Amino acid sequence: MRVSTVTMFEQSVSSMNRQQNDFMKVGQQIASGRRVVNPSDDPQAASRAVGVAQSKAVTQQHMDARVSARNSLSQEESILNSVSDAIASAKTLMIQASSDTLSDVDRESIASELRGIYETVIGQANATDGNGRYLFGGYQDNSPPYVREADGSVSYVGDDNVREQRIDSSRLMPVTDNGNKIFASVPSGAKYITEMGDNQGSVIVGGPTVVDSSDPGYGQQYRIEFSGDGEDATYTVETFDTATQQWVALDPAGDYQDVDYVAGEQIRFGGLSLTLDGTAADGDSFTLGRATEMEPNLFKTFENALAVLEQPAETPQQKAALRNTLNTSMRELDNSLDNVLTVRASVGARLNEIDVVDSVGGNRMLNYEQTLSDLVDLDYAEAISEYSLRQVGLQAAQRAFVDIQGMSLFDRL
Template sequence: MRISTVTMFEQSVSSMNRQQGDFMKVGQQIATGRRVVNPSDDPQAASRAVGVSQSQAVTQQHMDARVSARNALSQSESVLNSVSDAIASGKTLLVQAASDTLSDADRQSVASELRGIYETLIGQANATDGNGRYLFGGYKDDSPPFIRNGDGNIEYIGDENIRAQRIDASRLMPVADNGAKIFQSVAIGAGYLAEAGQFDVDGNRTGGNAGSVTFKGPQVTDPADPDFGETYTLTFDEDGDGNPTFEVTASDGSVAADGAYAPGQPIAFGGLSLTLEGTPEAGDTLRIGQAEEMNTDLFRSFEKALAVLENPATTPAGKAELRNSLNTVMREFDNGLDNVLTVRASVGARLNELDVVDAVGGNRMMNYEQTLSDLVDLDYAEAISEYSLRQVGLQAAQKAFVDIKGLSLFDYLR
């Protein structure tokens, strides 16, 4: 068989190109640090690597979301800490104002300090996250959630929902509580409250009593009583001789207790006990109910305290109004503080949960990185050995081409 010079040249060039291609491929792997540079290098590994990379990207998104959630919750926790301090300071002032040694001028000074706390509390309720988003407005976070209405009272206009953020594939975490839950609610099991005054059919207070009756309690004596949990109204009247009497009626109109009024004598009804002092007038009333059925608005509690402190208490009825109102507001402050602390504890629990989810997410990311490395990363020791081998092969092909190129019949012609 005759082999032409052209065939020898073509085979030599083809061998050099193949050797050079293999040599450059290994060089590219070393330069990039990846065994699979192109999908054709290992189609199965490349396909699996795409799936792992997508999972890695989703995990990274959740990690970024947890950073955002942690910032929002940390800011909420800081504000709630300030709110709880404000409520505690407000109650301290009310305890001071309830002292009989204070004059009206002294109580005016206490009211001035309490108003400062009140305005601070409104500012905290309208706190932002530093990016212009209001913390306690729910999903309506582009405007202040609390405003003063036409009557001068604080009104919540935010969203009733709780803003949430997905921090993991299976966890949608609330990252901000709405203001109604924090400032206009009480914790479950807050107990009973009593309030003296005149009330409309909806239970809203419309005025004070004419007499000088003050109350202590109510105290829970029998939670197993079948009527426990009802809302009651205690009304004073007079018998035929002008002696004061009382009647306690439940919300359905049934009479729970009645009889002659005796100062200092406890009145029992519906698993509760209420002790009264002072002299009532016919028509004076007290409303007794569970905390969630009474005033749950923390701002209204401040307003009630300010109203009674800023008015002189010179008459027996005025002094009774002062004592009763302060007693009621102090209990409302206690309930409000318990509620804020409950929400704050929930925020703290979510921050702890973020730490746990972060640890799990970090381990998951490490597993993805290890899997991705096993699929596409380069074994440098093996690659360098392969690189040296391909270099020798290329040099051998080049040397063979040089030797073959020198073979010609013309060299033997004389």
Template sequence: MRISTVTMFDQSVASMNRQQSDFLKVGQQIASGRRVVNPSDDPQAASRAVGVSQAKAVTQQFADARVSARNSLAQAESVLNSTADAITSAKTLLVQAASDTLSDVDRQSVASELRGIYETLIGQANATDGNGRYLFGGYQDNSPPFARTSGDGISGVNYVGDENTREQRIDASRLMPVADNGKTIFQSVPSGAGYVARAERESPGETSIGTQQGFVRNEGSVAFTSGPNRVDPNAEHFGKPFELEFSTDTDGNPLFSVSVVEADGTRTPIVADESYESGKAVVFGGVSITLEGAPADGDQIQLRPANDANANQDLFKSLKDAIDLLELDQEGTPENRAHFRNTINTVMRELDNSLDNVLTVRASMGARLNELDVVDAVAGNRMMNYDKTLSDLVDLDYAKAIADYSLRQVGLQAAQKAFVDVKSMSLFNFL
């Protein structure tokens, strides 16, 4: 069989090109550190690597979301820490103001300090996260969540944000609340909060502080000095609103009756015309309250669970009530002193409930921050698994690659030498 010179040259060049291609491919693998440089190198591994890379990118997006969620929660938790300190300071001032040794001027000085705390709390409630979003406004960011309203004494505050809780997906199966709405924090109480007693008066042409509880009359000097306290949560009617009403017998001795206020407003008597004794604890429906002073005929005191829809749960209203009261002139009459003491005691109980609620929400935020740490740890392990899987699929075994590199280099050199030897095989070289 005759082999032409062209055929020998073509075969030699093709062999050198093949050897050079293999040699350059190994060099490219060594330079990039990857075994699969092109999908054609290993289609199955390349396909699996694409899926792993996508899962890794999604995990990284969740990691970025957790950073944002952690920043929001940390800022909100810091604000609630300041809020708790402010409420504690307000409670301390009210304890000071309750002293009978203070004059009207002293009480007005305390009211001035309370006003500063009141303004501070409004500022904290309208705090932003630094990006123009209000921490406690739900999803409403176009205006502060707490707006001032006109009123007697100092302006009141209304919540105008929405009642949604802003959430963020921190993992494929976890949608985490990253900020509680202001109504939950500043206008709510814990579900386990106790009772709050109200005994306000209405002056002609003036609306009482407790109008949302209904008309409550207290023209006498009766005041509650202790309670209301829970003594038997299993008692009948426990957890319902109660109403105490005072009357007198034929000899003018004070009596009291207790009724349960039903949801539809009807009153069911549970205690009828019991003798009233100043300073003696009164127990009914699993609740105890100690009263002292002389009630007037027809005086009423209402006791409601702190989380009742008609009870005051508004931190700002509690402070406003206290400031308005402290700025009034005290005439020193027993009736005024009883009114002052009742309101101060009520506000202090409401502040206690508000503080408990703030601390409860803050604890919840702390738990969510801890959860973020746990999810970060799990996601970190997941990312390590993804990296290892990708490494097994596409990364280069340098020892094997270097050996292949040397082998391809020898093959290329052999192909070049063979071409040189074949090219020199000619009869003309022997003439």
């Protein structure tokens, strides 16, 4: 078989191109630091790398979401800490205001300080996060959740929803709490509280205190209603019938129907004990119920306390109203403080959970990075050795082409 000069040239050029292509490929791998530069380099590894890269990107998104969630929860925890301190300070002032030695001027001074605390709590309830969204308005986070009405009271205009954020593929976490849960709720085990009607007498309620929580009537709502004035006064204990939505006598033919009122006596019913003292007037009434059933509202508690502290307490009726209102307000503050601390504990638990999920996510991210490295990253020692080998091969191909190019029969003549 005769080998033509053209064939030798073509084979030499093809060998040179092949060696140069291999040499450039290794150089590209070294420059990029990746073994798989193009999918054709290792189709199986490239395919697996795409899936791992997608999982890594999702994990990174969850990590970013946890940063945002941690910021929101940390800010809420800080605000709840301030609110709990404010409630404790308010109760201290009310205890001070309950002293019989204070004058009206002294109580007005205490009311001024209490109003400052009240305004502080309102400001905290309308706090925003770093993005200008209101924390405690639920989904209504573009406007203040608490607004003042024409009569000066504070109303909640947010909703009962809770903003959530996905911090992991299997965890959707609440990152805020709505205002009703914080400022208008109490724990399920909250104490009994007393609300008085538009009374004209000077009866003061001491208690109620729980003496037997196993009593069949414990947990129900009760009302004490007076008939007659002064020494002729009698009282009837009623309970609220949830079926008919009406007040009915607790024991129509027994010990709680038209009972002669004796100042200072102790009454027991429904597992409760309370003391009535002072002068009763016809039509006076007191309602007793679990705090969970008495429409709890921290702002209403402040408003009721301020209303009596800013008014003179000269007559027996005014002094009784002052004492009863402050006693009820202090119980409500205790319940509100317990509720705020419960919510704060929930926030702390969520922050701890984020730390745990963050640790797991960090380990997962390291695993993904290691897997990607095993699939597509370059072994530099092997690559440099291959680079040197390809360089020698290219030089040899070039040298062979030069030698073949110079060959001629005329050299043999």
